[in-house]
Amino acid sequence: MRKPAGGARLSFIRPLEPFQVETPPISGDWLHEIKYDGYRTQIILDWAGARAFSRNGHDWSKRYWPIVAAAEKLPAKAFILDGEMIAPEPDGRPNFHRMHSRMVWNAEQLAFVAFDILHLDGQDLRSLPLIERKAKLWTLIEPADGIIQYSDHIEGNGAEFFAAVERMGLEGMVSKRRESPYRSGKVDAWVKTKCWDVGDFELLGIRREPGKPAAAIMARGGRYAGTAFISLPSGLRERLWKRVKEARASKPAQRVPSAFADDVEWVKPGITGRVKFLRGEHTLRHATLQDFEEGSRNRS
Incomplete structure (x- = not known):
């Protein structure tokens, strides 16, 4: 161009x-x-070619080179697309855990799912109604070969x-x-x-801070997984406190973030907690401990 x-x-x-x-x-x-589980990405095409930016505006064009190359073949001279970079499985579902390896070794196995268009051939589209922007987006994306998709x-x-x-x-x-x-x-x-999921996690310790609900520090598969607020009936809660006191340890059984300090009661391995948490997050978010038992239980 x-x-x-x-x-x-x-x-x-x-x-x-x-x-x-x-x-x-x-x-x-x-x-x-x-809602696609990947990295929010903005694809920009102008007179000098296409570029790909992270949600914070960092240029990740080299990581996403096949998508950048495909964007330059779309039927327009200039555009700004908003979407999600994903690592699709054969059935099309995104697999976030494959994102990093594909970015490094197999970028041609990534895909960009476009859900909005902000600029097209010299026209700023942001003031248009969403339904009109999506119509323009579909017209642009329809000829793509699958590495760029329409949401x-x-x-x-x-x-x-x-x-x-x-x-x-x-x-x-x-x-x-x-x-x-x-x-x-x-x-x-x-x-x-x-969406929400419920699953079993290993209890590493309890963190109690003044004025805040007690939080359970959890691990899964031998790795720190995050924290879950403790929402147990009073009788079950007292039983948990008793078990924690009996199983107290001097250090965590797994590696945990350095932010956890002396306000944590670490426990020996052997207590499994049933946790409700938001699906698709990469550490526990908005999570609550709903039950616990000693030893492992079948994973849900």
């Missing part, structure tokens, strides 16, 4: 960030999409869509007002609803 006289390159735009909600909106003026949506029926997402074992969904413009930063015109 020939450089226009005095032309500046298109600049990274700070992404729109959805609010997290407990249940999806149900009115008909919302679009609903799958499909449904209109309305948010509760039914969320139920389907849960059944499929996906991370969650994102709902967007169909008439909303694109605005950088936290905007309530987009909301995300995440």
